Amino acid sequence: MNRIFRTVTSALALGFLFIAAAPAIAEDVVPQSQQQIMLSFAPLVKKAVPAVVNIFTKTRVTQTRPSLFDDPFFKRFFGGNFGPPRQRQKIQNSLGSGVLVDGDGIIVTNYHVVGGADEITVALSDRREFDAHVIVSDERTDLAILKIEVEGESLPYLEFADSDKLEIGDLVIAIGNPFGVGQTVTSGIISALDRSAGLDNEIQSFIQTDAAINPGNSGGALLTMDGRLAGINSAIFSKSGGSLGIGFAIPANLVKAVLTNGLATGRVVRPWLGAVGQEITGDVADGLGLEKPGGVLVNRVHPYSAAYQAGLRVGDVIVSIDDKEILGPETLTFRVASGVIGKTARLGVYREGRLMDLELNLQPAPELPPRDLxxxxxxxxxxxxxxxxxxxxxxxxxxxxxxxxxxxxxxxxxxxxxxxxxxxxxxxxxxxxxxxxxxxxxxxxxxxxxxxxxxxxxxxxxxxxxxxxxx
Known part of the structure; x- marks a missing residue:
């Protein structure tokens, strides 16, 4: 009995010693160690929440109102010439989230949150509301850039993380406005990278997370543990419409590229490779002498493209861009689209049994010949x-x-x-x-x-x- 008592006493003493040794978190300081993270997400959330906004939109739609005289019975006995169908205007309301990425009031959100809207209202975490207008909208990446006028005030904003450095298993936090209930914080891990979400997007290289994401979270922030923006929450995989632990976010590097290119030009401009190809299967890899499947076998190169100017040719295998592995056509499209117009990239190419590097000038698709509508x-x-x-x-x-x-x-x-x-x-x-x-x-x-x-x-x-x- 005494031995048991001494054992329990020792265990309690060790427990108190561990708690006493755990480092304390200063107020409003982002966690710096795993021990601090285990204690609370509150300092991180307190810092990030003011930079995440709620977005409310109004869209005017014209609806044809059903008429009694449209009934087949009335048409049969009274004829069908009752004039044009009656129409009415209806206001559709929707909601979503957004992220301040600049102190001057620049906000990034999803295209599907604001696309086609007649009125856009942004509500800050302090309950102030502003009218917003769209600077750039890009349906193909499901991204939109908004601007609110803050009259010289500097608003809190989030800095971008390098999404290429994210790893499966990293802790993340999602902040948004699910179902319009107000700003909500959920936590989870990165479940997968370079995922296709089954959406009609040109860019199929999403971050997958099990942090709860629901309707209304679209356009909100996915945060790393140092308080940076890992991605923009975009979609969920669910048959019921609610969270099932599979959510998708647009990687920060693509968001940053769209933002940089969009603000510089005032329109949607992305680098264009000008080459297409097929995924490398195991059989194709064996036939080409590659060590493993992966990369893109080029089967077409446009003569006006940056790829052609760089020296890429049909039959080449693209295996990397700036030393980042290319797994297939989706990864290739994402890597090129994540570049910044005017910069250069190093294209890793396998040709005739040897690896070589090509310098690729990141430039938009040319308008040659002119459209001449x-x-x-x-x-x-x-x-x-x-x-x-x-x-x-x-x-x-x-x-x-x-x-x-x-x-x-x-x-x-x-x-x-x-x-x-x-x-x-x-x-x-x-x-x-x-x-x-x-x-x-x-x-x-x-x-x-x-x-x-x-x-x-x-x-x-x-x-x-x-x-x-x-x-």
Whole structure:
């Protein structure tokens, strides 16, 4: 009995000794050691919360109101000519989060939080509210940059972490406004890196975390333990709409690149490699003499691209950018898009059994040839269509392959002949009366001299469609 008592007493003494030895955390100081982190996240949260904002949007939408006379019974007995359908304006409200990244009122959030909004209101942690306007919006990365006017006041903001240095298992904190209940803090770890979230985004290299993320958290901050911005919370994987421990954040390095390029140019500009390829499987790796699968086997290089200027050729295998391993096409796209226009990057390439480095100038996709938009007139099936010359820059702007060439339908005038024949924006005009179309001026000439009969082929969503018209 005495032995047991002495053992318990010794254990308690050791416990008190451990607690006494644990370092204390000064007020408002970010934790500096693992022991401090285990005690509380409060100092970190207190420092970061003022830089995370709530975002409220209003969007005006027009709805067609159902009418009693639309009922088939009334149409049958009273006819269907009751005038145009009744319409009404409705205000749609939505909410999300954002992060101050500059003391002058620059805020980063998700595109899907503010896209199409007529009014944007930002609420700070101290309950002050400001009207915000969009500086840059980029649907392809799901990022938007907002600005609020603070009249010379310097607001608290978060600095960017180097997201390339994040590791699986690192502790992180998510801050946002889930379900509109107010600012909420959740904690977790980084569960995975370079993940595809299954979203319709060009950039598929997300940070995965098990920190609870719910609707309304979008655009909020994912923080490292030193209080820096690891990423912008963007999406959840859930069948129920609630958190299931799988959330995704856009890496800080991509956010920083979009911010830097956007503020410098006032528009969405990203570096463009100008080369595409396929993932390296085990069989392909064996055939090429590579030690392991990984990288991108280049099968196409655009002649106007930075890749071509750097010396990249079909058959090369891109294995790294600035010594960062390229796992596949998604990683390659992310690494290039995370660069800053005007800088250079070192491209690691495997060619004919040896490794070599190529210097890549990070530059946007060129607009060659110029788009030269023109609305067609005259007596032919494309009258009223707005045509433009395709270039890498214009193709990417339209959301089609940068390698597409020729003439594209940018739009059609309401009620025009082209609209009646079913022409749609992004249709690519291929052939008119057996002649391949490569420029707007040529298309005009061929259509006007046809003599009353037109055989036209277009490409739509990867399919070739043909139709014949005679006057």
């Amino acid at each position: 023109e609305t067609l007139t005259g007596r032919h099936p494309l009258s009223g269509a707005v045509l433009g010359n395709l270039s890498p820059a214009y193709a990417l702007e339209l959301g089609i392959s940068a390698f597409a060439e020729g003439v594209v339908v940018a739009g059609t005038l309401k009620g025009s002949v082209a609209e009646r024949y079913g022409l749609r924006p992004r249709d690519i005009l291929l052939v008119v009366n057996g002649e391949k179309i490569v420029a707007v001026e040529q298309a005009k000439s061929v259509l006007e001299k046809a003599g009353g009969s037109w055989q036209i082929s277009i490409r739509r969503n990867g399919r070739t469609l043909s139709f014949k018209v005679s006057s």
